[in-house]
Amino acid sequence: xxxxxxxxxxxxxxxxxxxxxxxxxxxxxxxxxxxxxxxxxxxxxxxxxxxxxxxxxxxxxxxxxxxxxxxxxxxxxxxxxxxxxxxxxxxxxxxxxxxxxxxxxxxxxxxxxxxxxxxxxxxxxxxxxxxxxxxxxxxxxxxxxxxxxxxxxxxxxxxxxxx
Numbered sequence: 001x002x003x004x005x006x007x008x009x010x011x012x013x014x015x016x017x018x019x020x021x022x023x024x025x026x027x028x029x030x031x032x033x034x035x036x037x038x039x040x041x042x043x044x045x046x047x048x049x050x051x052x053x054x055x056x057x058x059x060x061x062x063x064x065x066x067x068x069x070x071x072x073x074x075x076x077x078x079x080x081x082x083x084x085x086x087x088x089x090x091x092x093x094x095x096x097x098x099x100x101x102x103x104x105x106x107x108x109x110x111x112x113x114x115x116x117x118x119x120x121x122x123x124x125x126x127x128x129x130x131x132x133x134x135x136x137x138x139x140x141x142x143x144x145x146x147x148x149x150x151x152x153x154x155x156x157x158x159x160x161x162x163x
Contacts, residue, residue: 042082042123043073047089047116047138047148062089062148064136072150077131077157083124087116093143095122097152099134102126113139131157 044067049060065071075081087093096113102124116122137149 040082042084042125044084044086045073045136045150047085047087047093047095049089061146062138062143064148064150073136073152074154075131075152076155078127081124081126085114085116085122085124087118087120089143090118091143092117092140093148094139095136096139097124097134097136099130099132099152100126101130131155133157 045064046067047062047064049062052059052061063071066073073083085095093116094113095116098112100112102111102114114122114124131154133154134152135149136152138144140148
């Protein structure tokens, strides 16, 4: 087997092992005792593949959407950030949140990336006190290059017109 394939398999095995070691802490990684007085339901962000055609060839790309197809997350400064990330891709993903540091009550380490195993769910909760327009994407380059990215936006923060 070529060295580059063995290296990729080794990296994938390490990611899966890391995921298994942290799977029991995934909920705790992103939860905090911040003001949990929000009565609204959490926003669900689904990581999934979708079929498409590129240059006449069938392929699959990735996207991050809410159940109704809404792209991304929209919040309000100071509002409790309550999101459930569901990985429906069948592959481990490493979701990276720009502009946010995820609290971790387990060991005090600050994180901005959360591993989400295949067919699993991670709950992310904290006070949204760092408003802006931020990117949310997978840190696995194949996923990122294939579209697994979106925006986190907040009321009162202008989103640039990209058209």
